[in-house]
Amino acid sequence: MIFATVGTQLPFDRLLLAVDTWASMHRDVPVVAQTGRTATTYSHLTCLPQMDQRRYADCVAQARVIVAHAGMGSILTAIEAGKPVILMPRRADLGEHRNDHQRDTAAEMAVLSNVTVVEDSATLCTAISAALTRANDPALAARSNVASARLLDAVRDFIWSEDTRSARSGFGLRPVLRA
Known part of the structure; x- marks a missing residue:
């Protein structure tokens, strides 16, 4: 199953x-x-x-791949579950958010091996198929679990860094990941 949030x-x-476009071409894979x-x-x-939290956790547990906006809650949940995650950040220029903080977050997360960042539909469709292929290969899946631990540490550092705690939205301060 693919879980999108x-x-x-x-x-x-x-x-x-x-x-939905990807799912129309892969009707054998359920998408929630x-x-x-x-x-x-x-x-x-x-x-x-x-x-509710229970249903969300069940979907995450059942998912082979998680597709999400670049919200920190979605990212942390995927990492903690050890799932490959594909991020499509919301864009301010398309009216999807008030600023591009999700693009900044996604750029920081993109350096990690079990995170893929996409900007458009075609790239997302390709990324889902590639992530499913990796998830079905035991050797690649084992490497992803190691990457998940590293990713979780990096995200925790990102969230709890001194820069993040002292930054105020809109002042141009951007925390730096130490990965």
Whole structure:
């Protein structure tokens, strides 16, 4: 199963449309999506606008790959579960968020081996297929688990760094990852 999550604050139709496109070409792989509030319908996804913690955790546990916006909660959840994660950050220039902090976060996470960052539908479709191939290869999956521990440490450093604690939104301060 593929699990896609866009968080609960804002709709993210660009990501969900891309995942729906992939799902239309891979009907043998179930795709569950936590969609938030959206007026768009998706023909090839099992859509749930909101999930309680238990349902969300079950979806994460069952997923072979997680596709997410670049929200820290989604990233940490995927890392803690040892899952490959594909991030499509929301973009301010497309009206998906108020600034590009998700692009900054994704750029920092992209250096880690079990994180793939994409910007468009075609790249997302390719990344999902590649992640599933890696997930099915035991040698590659073992390397991903080692990378997950490193990724989790890096994200914790990112969140709890002195720069992050003292930074105020909108002042141009950006924490630096020590990976």
